[in-house]
């Protein structure tokens with residue numbers, strides 16, 4: 001499972017609201033305990049750099065990723081996941097997500113936002129062998 005604080009979930013939801021009707025996106029930084037367990041310590045909101053339609057696709061700023069990776073070098077933290085929103089779509093990977101499978105090794109967090117109001121946020125992991133996404137548990141925990 002991926003563990004977020006309520007404040008981090010709010011940051012992800014606020015990014016979805018701010019970007020609406022475009023997709024928001026960003027990186028999740030934290031501790032990678034194992035393949036199945038991550039604790040998020042920081043949410044980094046990114047501009048959506050996609051050259052496709054920003055209403056149904058996203059690309060995290062490569063410069064942001066580069067800067068964060070440099071910052072995290074020799075620390076115990078890592079990029080553990082990324083997030084994006086689905087304006088007027090479900091909190092589930094889209095056909096385009098499957099096509100692009102951006103950073104498949106990371107945990108995918110997707111927030112549904114309808115008519116500017118945030119809905120469900122869910123997490124997924126891409127299985128390269130199965131070529132599909134499976135649900136990944138999110139836990140919201142205070143103070144870590």
Ligand SMILES: [Zn+2]
Nearest residue numbers: 084093094097
């Ligand atoms: Zn998507």
